[in-house]
Amino acid sequence: MEESDLRNRADRGESVPDRDTRDSSTQTDSHGPRLSKVNLFTLLSLWMELFPQEQPEEEDHSQIHGVGLVVVQDSKVVGLHCSGAELHAGQAAIIQHGTRLAGCQLYFSRRPCATCLKMIINAGVSQISFWPGDPEVSILPDCTMEEATLDAIVTERLKSNSRPHICVLLQPLAPGLAQSVSETSRECDFMERVTDDEPALNDFSRQFLVAPSQQHREILTHMHLENFCVEPYFSNLRHNMRELVEVLAAVAAGVPQRHHGFYRLKTLFNHLFGNGSLHGLSQQVACHFIIQARLLAYRTGLLSVCHSHGTRTGGMYLVGCGYNAYPVGSKYAEYPQMDRKQEDRQRRKYRYIIHAEQNAITFRARDIKPGKPTMMFVTKCPCDECVPLIRGAGISHIYTNDQDRDKDKGDISYLKFSSLKDVTKFIVNGYVGKHSRQTEQESRSNKKLCNRSHNSPTVS
16 A cells, blocks of 8 residues: 555544554564554553643643653654653653654654644654644633634644644554453443543543544644544544543553552562662552553563653653564564464474563663663563563663563573562562452562552552
């Protein structure tokens, strides 16, 4: 399919095929349905919009929404940003990446304001995609329409004259994905509480769904997205938005909630570490990163995200991330895809797959600064292949769950993690996954929560 055809379909709100559907370097089929890259990057941008922020001393009555932003280069996430007290997400990306944004694809949780858009276009990005809801400069009725109108005019002119492709990219979920996410998450009644014509009921719906339908049409028209207002494109758009929010809510519901959190894993080799703090992280921020990891895990397999202290995102910035995949350039079915149920070990996939930790370290290890705290958030206990790499790369803190810890499965083992030296390890308490369902009684008897004063967020 020609590039121009893809763009026209995207502009009309139609489904756009994922470019890597025939490339097995990003496929591990035994894990079932997965998120397309487009939807994955969109969900990450939505979740970054909800990054835990310090409450401002004075209530903010401005019409500027907080925004989440994902920077993608060569199909790899190289930046996660959110609006702060002073900087917009787009401005934060400019400061951190500068001219390295050239050729990148940007996924915004809202249409960026003209101030951010002109700087991003100037940096030479190749594509800008945004969530088709209320933009960064709000145009909802309770906001000042004059500023919103002026911003919309400038934004549209920048869009018309720009070299980057500026569009809305949303795709239908893969069949069975929503059910798969629900099965690996806590019971979540979020979508039962939201209807098409009902006001929003919680953070997810307030931020990411626009109701009622007529108001959404007015917003799209104001943003010069009239094509989306025509049926059946409008109904398809609303349906795709609803499905994505449902996935985001279900994924978030699978992480520790109130009365749960991270505790430090202590061994005979870990006696150098102090009182079990989260190294300056609140439970709320740590859980936010774990949800990011869970989102990428629905791309293929497991996921690791590395963060290091910096000047963005509450003192953190993204170093790199990865998920399980076959080697770059491999074709569909080129390598075995069988799991442990296959008796013939030669037909199993484990020796061929690049692990999430290995992918993250391969492409971003040079950005890990010696002597600076670097934190890895991973949805599963790192295996024996990855443990030496984690230490050698200079990662100082690992946040994970204890699924498969201390187990030897023949093709893959998890025996080295508990005795990993010089790395502080935090285990999430109350994590819900396919194979990890601990009771609170077991957790309390064997584990000591750190930072008891910080409760994890309640997410429904």
